[in-house]
Amino acid sequence: MSHDNDKRHRLLGRLDRQLACTAPVLVLVAAGVSLQATMENESSDSGPSTLSLFLSSAHAEAQGEAEGEAEGEAEAEGEAEGEAEGEAEGEGEAEGEGEGEAEGEAEAAKADSREAVKRPEGYTPVYSEDGANDASLLAQGEALYYDDSLSSNGLACASCHGSDGEDVGYQATFEQPFPHRVAMADSRFGMPEVHADEMVQVCMVAPMEAEPLGWGSEALTSLAAYMVEVQRRFAGESHDL
Template identity: 65%
Template sequence: MSQHDDKRRKLLGRLNRQLAYTAPLLALAAGGAVLHAAAGDDAAVADVASPSDASLMLASNHAEGAAEAQGEAEGDAQGEAEGEAEAEGEAEGEAEGEAEGEAEGESEGGASAAVARPEGYSPAYSETGDNPQEMLARGEELYYDTSLSSNGLACASCHGSDGQDMGYNSTFEQPFPHQVAMAANQFGMSEVHADEMVQICMVAPMAAEPLEWGSEELTSLAAYMVEVQKRVAGEPHDL
């Protein structure tokens, strides 16, 4: 390689470095190319072979610089877009989680509200017993009535008939209000009154609407179940 070619190679390398990092000022003269290096360069550069060589080098370095700038801009834009997409995804996930949580809470609250005593409600039967015999007789009729359900079940279908009590947990031996597993598991109720237990059986096993609060059906069934509870517990009862 000639000394002149080696000089041109070094010059091209220096131009690439200067244009990429220090953005020098380039000036083309009519009789040749004079390059003024940016501050901090270790030597001035001169005697390029021809104006056309310098122009080609200038155009090449401008193209490389523009391509690098474009690549950096595209990378920044892509990074911002990905960041925004991640933020939107997180926001949507949080919103969906909150909506699901609210829906579950409303569902559980609505279910317990259907079977729990309304605020200020006062039942027409006594939970300690001594209810009228006609009320107990009506309650016994309803205990066997399959028309109360939507699936052909009656209270007796799960809890026995003719005094053959069955299907009760040990907690049923305690006076009302007491714990009922179905009430706790499906409705989040820690304990229930006799009329609330009747409503739970209406909604869950019997797949029907709750009885009207204060109705003759609900009052009679609840009074009857008070006596059934005493019978299961081995206590004196009026049945």
């Protein structure tokens, strides 16, 4: 019985000595704080304890998980950026297509309007752009020049170009004989130059917001003949007005 008690005391004493540990060493690292605990006993065994190995393994696993999460977040950000770039490219293409369609529609509308004010194929005017037009034709043209019933908005030719021989609202190109360039016809209808009757039609459709006059009609013929003489007067040449 005494022998068993001595053995028990020796075992308890050895256990007490093994539980005696050194102070923990705290190691600061860039990613955080790592705790390394080492256990030493009084015997010749100076290697790390089971607790030290466990903590090192746990730290390594946590570090690996953090790196994995960081990589996952980076991949997610890359995918999000790729999707955003794709959406932006898609929106840019859609805007480009929309602008292209709008430009195409504008050109189509301009072409339709040009057909309304441009001389028809095979059309031969009755008046002359070289002058010598009948006096009665010029008188009728002058009356229509002041007639605001031709428009849909109360305008007459004289509203923009003056009355009683005060010729206003013309560009310098109006000094040239017909056909010549008229800025409004060029910009709005794509016609680099116009005849007198075409200029009348441009004014009917654009400023006066009305339907063009009938080609070969008495109203269009007389107004065109009158404008030939107005052009001569504006250029300082002899005229029949």
